[in-house]
Amino acid sequence: MASPPLTSPQAVDLAVRVGTLELGNPILSASGTFGYGLEFAHLAPLEQFGGIVTKGLSLEPLLGNPPHRICETASGMLNSIGLQNIGIRRFLDQVLPDLADYPAKVVVNLFGTTPDEYVRLAELVEPQPGIAAIELNVSCPNVKRGGIQFGHDPELLGDLVRRIRAVTGKPLIVKLSPNVTTPAAIALAARQAGADALSAINTLVGMAIDTRTRRPRLHTVKGGLSGPAIKPIALRIVFDVARASGLPVIGIGGIETVDDVLEFLLAGASAVQVGTALFRDPRTAARLVGDLRQRLFEDGIASARELIGGVLLEPGA
Amino acid sequence: MASPPLTSPQAVDLAVRVGTLELGNPILSASGTFGYGLEFAHLAPLEQFGGIVTKGLSLEPLLGNPPHRICETASGMLNSIGLQNIGIRRFLDQVLPDLADYPAKVVVNLFGTTPDEYVRLAELVEPQPGIAAIELNVSCPNVKRGGIQFGHDPELLGDLVRRIRAVTGKPLIVKLSPNVTTPAAIALAARQAGADALSAINTLVGMAIDTRTRRPRLHTVKGGLSGPAIKPIALRIVFDVARASGLPVIGIGGIETVDDVLEFLLAGASAVQVGTALFRDPRTAARLVGDLRQRLFEDGIASARELIGGVLLEPGA
Amino acid sequence: MATRDVACRVLGVECHPLPYYTISLETPPDFPEVAPGQFVMALADPGRDPYLRRAFSVFDVSRAEGLPRLELLGKVIGRGTSRLAARRVGDNVHVLGPLGRGFRLEGAGRAALVAGGVGSAALLLLARALHAAGSAFDVLYGGRRADDLACADRFADLASGAGGELVAVTEDGSRGRRGLVTEALEDGLAASRWHSVFTCGPTPMMARVAALATRHGVPGQAALETPMGCGYGACLGCAVPHRDGRFALCCQDGPVFDFDEVSW
Amino acid sequence: MATRDVACRVLGVECHPLPYYTISLETPPDFPEVAPGQFVMALADPGRDPYLRRAFSVFDVSRAEGLPRLELLGKVIGRGTSRLAARRVGDNVHVLGPLGRGFRLEGAGRAALVAGGVGSAALLLLARALHAAGSAFDVLYGGRRADDLACADRFADLASGAGGELVAVTEDGSRGRRGLVTEALEDGLAASRWHSVFTCGPTPMMARVAALATRHGVPGQAALETPMGCGYGACLGCAVPHRDGRFALCCQDGPVFDFDEVSW
């Protein structure tokens, strides 16, 4: 490498950008896996996070699904929380002000069941200087269009993103569902509709049955699979959508070790989100920041940005 | 239960049918994970298998992909063998005759890159009394239709199955790809085109990168994910396609324990195939037959057939 | 709320007999005080099988050579509990805790502690606290058979030292009274023996305990069990249907709930 | 081909020092004879992390109290090798083996055994066999530093007992000759010291060894390493590019190949 030798781990530059979103380091907490962040400040050094993606927020508070909501599977878990959240207004009034004390960038994860709901959410978020970016959870069924998920249809997705784009100047990140034949087609539609970035992946639809009771392990029968089990799928989708869309991508799915972070950056991610691993160990995200710094130092890599998309392919691949 | 009490594990009836395919028990080896069966008779008691699904067979022998072809992932593995096989003719001439010595039913797994190839394969298989059923691997790109996978397009799939149906009276099993938005739509197309049964799932497309070398861990960059990691996804797809199509289904994906077998039967599978677990332990399939017998005995269940589709759902689910 | 995430050295594993076992862990000196009914999330093995931690009530605490010790009472059920049982002296177990809201002792009066099998794990510290506070209590300890009443003698000593007794109940009659522990409870409630009831065990048992106590106008608390993804409020996986129609979090709002908080 | 799948009791784990270790396993009495260069697939832990077995050359075999013992030489790299290193006396390790095609000794003449690091694991039984056959041989044992030459003394004893010697080579010069083991090989080949070469180590090293031997007209065999899903021919994951344009299976056609079989 041509760069001057690094004198210490502190000399490593971890800053990355995801489009216009600038992050002190590429490690964020994933939506729905670390609440609104603040609640867990006693368990994890929030100030070290590159960013915090909030629990999914809707216009009105949601109570969520009845139990059972989770079960463990091989190297992963299924969840069907039912998008329980405090609602956008309470978030803006009661949580956001305190989050301002942390250098971590705040990304709000938004979802609705009609485009109007998404637009209204974006309008409420737009004037808030404390919010650095919007992540759209599009793995929700559009109630007006017969319940097809927004994220499963390029046209539906394109219309949705266009309408939100019209009301916000904040970096707009579309979170991709892995449960589609061609994620790249959805990614292209997002780009054409004005999205600034993508995040991938949300959970895969799965199921488990308790053979003693013969009942599904989740009240809702099916739920979302997350954790290390899904990492290979996530990595493939990040690789594909980064190449197909040219948009910056935030990689998500089973990230737990610094090697996982490097894999996603090499595959084309500009940053990553850590989800299920936080349940196992709330300090995972902060640990990864330190481990990444140390690893790049040891490998003589001056900036995390050097890794992005750096996977070496045979000519023609 | 109304049935008379079981006097011994031997009294449990393990026989199942998958459409017109009758099996002594519901445990088969999965395609590509136990060769042509015979090679491993010294390591596993083949005679206990309900059936053996052969390595995928094509008209001409295939050499397969250059290394690396596999890598381990969390509770699973990626493979990109490249469908290496000895070709249908050598199989029929040199392997099939010896397989006749075993009570396990022989299911041939067939693939091609044009519908004509598939039809030709089915024609060669049709006169063979030693072959109990055909399983179609439709996770191959149709070279004539721009490389879209047969299994990703209901229309393409329907055309393919119709043509094969026309030349064979053997039970015809369509093996579903999990890499689609709506497996149920593919299942319906298979049914309408005359398939007798479905098997699900094939592997999920995934990827892994060696962070030391920055190279993909597989020569082909992407590969198929299998093993316990994918079980929740497989179970969901089995549940969905069994209900949507009404066809009998053979469940595949991460099966390793008797609880896994029960889960798949309860979700709607009439039989199961064991794949990756055979790599870890070649005796897995035979062990599962014994464990299933013992478990049903302990639970006082007279026949494995009682379990099929027996998951208990809340009203309305 | 002081919660720590610490590596604890295994001091010993004892079988009572299997599937029941106790494991003693040496914690760092500054490990916080544990309230009766609180729990820890334990990671027995650095590997991914199982991937998530498992919740364990803090069965007992002690001090030796200045270092606090935690004792957990486990029952081998699946992957998590068997991993923990397989630890050996000198191994490390990672522990996040103490977590959750424990039992509230105010106004307990003469109390019934109703344990179902390994549910007793949540009740020993409570028995100690009642004993220390000079409150009388009985321990109703139920199981299928004698072996299910692991560490019953510890409860017997504490109860008799506090002017109460251990009432052992087994379904097969192999120890103590034959029948269900809830039958013993019902008899005592009918005789107005207790001012309060504390329980931990299988959910159907606890629901029955709560119904019986409520019918007799006796207040009480239950230490609930739900699947838990994190134990500290992040996953929202541990929903408990609350009487008010909302969902409480077992790990944060509980695991101990008043009988009348829960929509059983 | 006799292959068994057996649970073996761990008799001991020794560090040489870490990351290198040897583990001794007690096999059932009827465990088959192991040929030099053969390997086993070991499952160190009943859990799923890692999920697949790992291949280990059989480093040594012995007999004690009538029971055959296997010794494996491991280097801690990732999840599989560290699990195995963490086993304790009395634990069980599942072993499928012996597997594969070992070294062919006919016409070895005076031989060079070229080991790179933990690749030495495949060469000790070979050294024993040559010693027993009265063939002279030298062992060229290379590594980064002295610690990488685990169990070098065993090789030294065997080699000197057979009229040869151990040539230790380290990149940092901390033991023996400074440099690469292939340089030592080249010198000996130039001096026509050997009739055959046997090697195991990192693939680039073996490729160089094969190229050098071939250039000097000396035949040889290499014990190759590839990722292995099953070790017994089922997964087709262990492809080795063959000179004839096809793919050989490392686990079945190898792991030992003649230098001129492999498309390096």
Ligand SMILES: Cc1cc2nc3c(=O)[nH]c(=O)nc-3n(C[C@H](O)[C@H](O)[C@H](O)COP(=O)(O)OP(=O)(O)OC[C@H]3O[C@@H](n4cnc5c(N)ncnc54)[C@H](O)[C@@H]3O)c2cc1C
């Ligand atoms: C607050 C709290 C405190 C707890 N305290 C303790 C404690 O002190 N000691 C203790 O041993 N456990 C305790 N548990 C339960 C413990 O955390 C585990 O969830 C439980 O033991 C099963 O974990 P596992 O990994 O062994 O089984 P898993 O592998 O997670 O599951 C095993 C299988 O068994 C089934 N299963 C679950 N429960 C039972 C059951 N009771 N009987 C039969 N099958 C069952 C599951 O459906 C699953 O199929 C507590 C739980 C909570 C929430």
Ligand SMILES: Cc1cc2nc3c(=O)[nH]c(=O)nc-3n(C[C@H](O)[C@H](O)[C@H](O)COP(=O)(O)OP(=O)(O)OC[C@H]3O[C@@H](n4cnc5c(N)ncnc54)[C@H](O)[C@@H]3O)c2cc1C
């Ligand atoms: C026929 C055969 C015989 C073998 N004999 C032995 C033996 O006797 N002793 C022994 O210790 N091993 C032996 N191996 C290798 C062993 O089977 C493991 O594959 C290897 O040690 C890594 O396994 P792991 O689970 O520790 O690492 P994994 O968790 O599987 O991989 C760890 C990581 O390290 C990387 N990696 C792989 N190899 C190396 C390396 N050499 N240096 C640095 N990083 C690496 C991988 O890319 C991966 O990212 C043999 C392999 C074969 C095929």
Ligand SMILES: Cc1cc2nc3c(=O)[nH]c(=O)nc-3n(C[C@H](O)[C@H](O)[C@H](O)COP(=O)(O)O)c2cc1C
């Ligand atoms: C319990 C739980 C709740 C989640 N809630 C949300 C959510 O509200 N909105 C969202 O976009 N994703 C949600 N996710 C998905 C995660 O943000 C993430 O995309 C996924 O879990 C994969 O990452 P992981 O494997 O690191 O967990 C949730 C995941 C889990 C496990």
Ligand SMILES: Cc1cc2nc3c(=O)[nH]c(=O)nc-3n(C[C@H](O)[C@H](O)[C@H](O)COP(=O)(O)O)c2cc1C
């Ligand atoms: C190494 C390997 C090779 C495979 N080859 C084939 C094949 O030739 N044809 C096919 O239809 N499926 C093939 N499969 C897919 C399996 O039959 C099975 O659908 C999949 O692995 C999921 O099951 P499992 O998790 O039990 O392995 C292969 C899988 C593996 C792991």
Ligand code: FES
């Ligand atoms: S266990 Fe995760 S919120 Fe309670």
Ligand code: FES
């Ligand atoms: S390792 Fe599976 S075929 Fe060789």
